[in-house]
Amino acid sequence: xxxxxxxxxxxxxxxxxxxxxxxxxxxxxxxxxxxxxxxxxxxxxxxxxxxxxxxxxxxxxxxxxxxxxxxxxxxxxxxxxxxxxxxxxxxxxxxxxxxxxxxxxxxxxxxxxxxxxxxxxxxxxxxxxxxxxxxxxxxxxxxxxxxxxxxxxxxxxxxxxxxxxxxxxxxxxxxxxxxxxxxxxxxxxxxxxxxxxxxxxxxxxxxxxxxxxxxxxxxxxxxxxxxxxxxxxxxxxxxxxxxxxxxxxxxxxxxxxxxxxxxxxxxxxxxxxxxxxxxxxxxxxxxxxxxxx
Amino acid sequence: xxxxxxxxxxxxxxxxxxxxxxxxxxxxxxxxxxxxxxxxxxxxxxxxxxxxxxxxxxxxxxxxxxxxxxxxxxxxxxxxxxxxxxxxxxxxxxxxxxxxxxxxxxxxxxxxxxxxxxxxxxxxxxxxxxxxxxxxxxxxxxxxxxxxxxxxxxxxxxxxxxxxxxxxxxxxxxxxxxxxxxxxxxxxxxxxxxxxxxxxxxxxxxxxxxxxxxxxxxxxxxxxxxxxxxxxxxxxxxxxxxxxxxxxxxxxxxxxxxxxxxxxxxxxxxxxxxxxxxxxxxxxxxxxxxxxxxxxxxxxxxxxxxxxxxxxxxxxxxxxxxxxxxxxxxxxxxxxxxxxxxxxxxxxxxxxxxxxxxxxxxxxxxxxxxxxxxxxxxxxxxxxxxxxxxxxxxxxxxxxxxxxxxxxxxxxxxxxxxxxxxxxxxxxxxxxxx
Numbered sequence: 046x047x048x049x050x051x052x053x054x055x056x057x058x059x060x061x062x063x064x065x066x067x068x069x070x071x072x073x074x075x076x077x078x079x080x081x082x083x084x085x086x087x088x089x090x091x092x093x094x095x096x097x098x099x100x101x102x103x104x105x106x107x108x109x110x111x112x113x114x115x116x117x118x119x120x121x122x123x124x125x126x127x128x129x130x131x132x133x134x135x136x137x138x139x140x141x142x143x144x145x146x147x148x149x150x151x152x153x154x155x156x157x158x159x160x161x162x163x164x165x166x167x168x169x170x171x172x173x174x175x176x177x178x179x180x181x182x183x184x185x186x187x188x189x190x191x192x193x194x195x196x197x198x199x200x201x202x203x204x205x206x207x208x209x210x211x212x213x214x215x216x217x218x219x220x221x222x223x224x225x226x227x228x229x230x231x232x233x234x235x236x237x238x239x240x241x242x243x244x245x246x247x248x249x250x251x252x253x254x255x256x257x258x259x260x261x262x263x264x265x266x267x268x269x270x271x272x273x274x275x276x277x278x279x280x281x282x283x284x285x286x287x288x289x290x291x292x293x294x295x296x297x298x299x300x301x302x303x304x305x306x307x308x309x310x311x312x313x314x315x316x317x318x319x320x321x322x323x324x325x326x327x328x329x330x331x332x333x334x335x336x337x338x
Numbered sequence: 339x340x341x342x343x344x345x346x347x348x349x350x351x352x353x354x355x356x357x358x359x360x361x362x363x364x365x366x367x368x369x370x371x372x373x374x375x376x377x378x379x380x381x382x383x384x385x386x387x388x389x390x391x392x393x394x395x396x397x398x399x400x401x402x403x404x405x406x407x408x409x410x411x412x413x414x415x416x417x418x419x420x421x422x423x424x425x426x427x428x429x430x431x432x433x434x435x436x437x438x439x440x441x442x443x444x445x446x447x448x449x450x451x452x453x454x455x456x457x458x459x460x461x462x463x464x465x466x467x468x469x470x471x472x473x474x475x476x477x478x479x480x481x482x483x484x485x486x487x488x489x490x491x492x493x494x495x496x497x498x499x500x501x502x503x504x505x506x507x508x509x510x511x512x513x514x515x516x517x518x519x520x521x522x523x524x525x526x527x528x529x530x531x532x533x534x535x536x537x538x539x540x541x542x543x544x545x546x547x548x549x550x551x552x553x554x555x556x557x558x559x560x561x562x563x564x565x566x567x568x569x570x571x572x573x574x575x576x577x578x579x580x581x582x583x584x585x586x587x588x589x590x591x592x593x594x595x596x597x598x599x600x601x602x603x604x605x606x607x608x609x610x611x612x613x614x615x616x617x618x619x620x621x622x623x624x625x626x627x628x629x630x631x632x633x634x635x636x637x638x639x640x641x642x643x644x645x646x647x648x649x650x651x652x653x654x655x656x657x658x659x660x661x662x663x664x665x666x667x668x669x670x671x672x673x674x675x676x677x678x679x680x681x682x683x684x685x686x687x688x689x690x691x692x693x694x695x696x697x698x699x700x701x702x703x704x705x706x707x708x709x710x711x712x713x714x715x716x717x718x719x720x721x722x723x724x725x726x727x728x729x730x731x732x733x734x735x736x737x738x739x740x741x742x743x744x745x746x747x748x749x750x751x752x753x754x755x756x757x758x759x760x761x762x763x764x765x766x767x768x769x770x771x772x
Contacts, residue, residue: 086766086769088435088436089411089432089770090411090432090433090438090439091415092436092437092438092439092771093770093771094772095769095770095772097769104762110737175590176590176593176597194584194586194590195583195584195740195744281586282586282587283404285586285733285736286585286587286733286740287740287741298730298733301405301408302404302729302730303729303733304407304408304411304429304432304729305727307770308766
């Protein structure tokens with residue numbers, strides 16, 4: 046194959062400029078601004094400010110409330126990622142085998158994807174509502190008093206359920222197309238070697254799905270960390286109370302609801318660093334074990 | 339919603355176009371009144387625009403109270419602020435602390451030659467949005483106060499009268515209602531009803547610096563034996579089936595009352611209209627009970643809700659327009675319309691008298707309870723409170739109160755945490771002003 050080359054270094058830079066400008070304006074500049082304001086306590090209107098050094102950070106490490114949110118976010122992310130990937134993979138493998146009416150099954154399974162997170166949250170609130178929720182009533186018939194918004198873990202369970210439900214279709218679509226990309230010849234060869242469907246899945250299908258899985262893992266972690274905001278907001282009804290909160294939601298609560306720009310900037314810087322570490326770990330250690338065809 | 343938005347946008351565009359042709363002064367008003375309340379705000383603004391030909395006011399709905407304040411702050415920093423913004427009670431310290439962001443209404447109205455007399459305003463309304471010298475900074479707009487609604491059918495069935503004291507509730511009313519098959523009591527806002535107005539009702543000091551009005555180096559005095567005893571009573575009542583807690587959400591606590599499961603519910607005087615539309619039982623309202631053990635001379639409560647602030651950075655002509663709207667807003671006609679349509683209390687004595695003359699309270703006695711409670715004897719600490727980062731302080735209260743009522747924390751532990759975290763927040767707020 047012939048290598049294409051540019052005659053002059055200026056031209057590729059020119060081509061990159063629009064993208065770099067967008068990143069600079071919408072990412073680097075606000076990020077730098079967040080780092081700067083995390084060292085201040087500032088009147089939201091911009092009239093007064095005090096330099097407080099690392100106070101906004103040390104305060105976080107001393108706050109049991111913040112540590113609770115951090116712990117909850119970790120548990121939440123792990124559970125949401127695990128269940129939404131696991132269930133989607135199971136559904137995709139099963140749907141892949143369906144011959145009659147395959148399209149209908151697939152469409153039905155993808156349907157939920159079209160629902161916006163706040164709407165998903167709202168549906169969750171209706172299902173789990175204290176007095177009228179369907180799921181609450183079902184649980185009550187088993188003798189369990191489910192109390193959304195009062196009991197910490199009940200609220201957490203509702204958040205996780207709704208978040209998983211909302212994310213399954215995305216994963217399903219990717220897993221299904223991943224499965225369909227596995228060459229028929231490979232599957233047939235495996236079929237001759239091994240009669241057991243389960244071991245064929247783990248030996249052949251799963252490794253060949255790994256690139257898709259890795260991509261989805263990153264997407265799902267990002268989803269759990271950030272995109273569940275709308276679900277959390279609707280389930281807690283905008284009132285943090287004694288409800289479980291994710292780190293992103295806390296940034297919003299302190300910064301936007303409370304007008305504490307310094308404190309919330311410090312939290313978003315911490316979040317930025319966490320995501321950076323996570324990304325490095327994922328690419329350095331996990332991706333090495335994955336083979337792209 | 340979309341249709342409404344389109345219509346109001348079209349209307350606004352029409353008004354703007356008309357305004358440009360006649361060289362009228364156009365000003366903008368950002369508010370947080372959605373749904374039915376938003377319609378009433380639009381009506382109010384339309385009436386104002388129709389009442390004169392010099393100024394055109396455009397209302398813009400900006401979401402929740404918090405979103406509206408945040409939008410106004412961001413706009414102010416970008417030099418694009420609206421002429422008028424609605425700011426809620428807990429956000430008052432932020433906007434009043436930022437001197438230079440707003441023009442005190444008292445000054446605005448005097449400069450415009452409209453005339454202003456603070457004595458025209460109802461007692462419990464007068465000083466909540468004022469500075470330490472008593473100068474009114476924000477114009478009280480949708481003002482409400484917590485009152486006790488009761489299901490009259492349920493009380494008749496149990497053979498009791500609405501309680502005037504908490505002792506009476508604990509010994510007589512509560513048990514009778516429980517035995518009649520009701521949950522006797524619920525409430526919708528623990529920080530507002532059982533904290534801020536608890537202090538006011540019993541004339542107890544809520545914070546240093548005259549409840550925070552006289553400076554920013556304020557310390558909260560929430561960890562008071564009277565309120566600790568009150569929350570211990572709530573825990574006991576919950577165990578005895580006299581009180582139920584449905585979480586921090588307002589509606590979660592109001593719904594069981596409207597469904598007829600809860601017999602007495604503490605909510606906002608502004609909830610009146612909505613309840614009247616939805617319930618099919620006889621209901622009425624009365625003033626908040628008090629603890630006889632704490633005081634024998636209970637005092638008034640103060641207002642919650644929100645106020646309108648005139649933002650700075652506009653020329654004289656636009657400020658005149660803002661003043662003209664405030665003048666219209668405080669007129670008897672506008673206040674009576676606002677009060678009878680929404681259930682919020684009228685902010686002037688004249689409007690209260692006019693509503694009474696029209697027979698509004700003969701028809702709906704419960705609509706008067708909020709005003710009666712605001713007109714109870716005042717005390718040293720009944721004017722309100724002014725504390726920065728108060729939204730977060732309320733969040734801390736909500737969290738700890740929930741922990742008390744779910745048995746995760748004792749009353750003493752929770753109040754120590756509230757006191758410590760609130761004081762840390764106040765200290766941080768003081769630094770933002772420095």
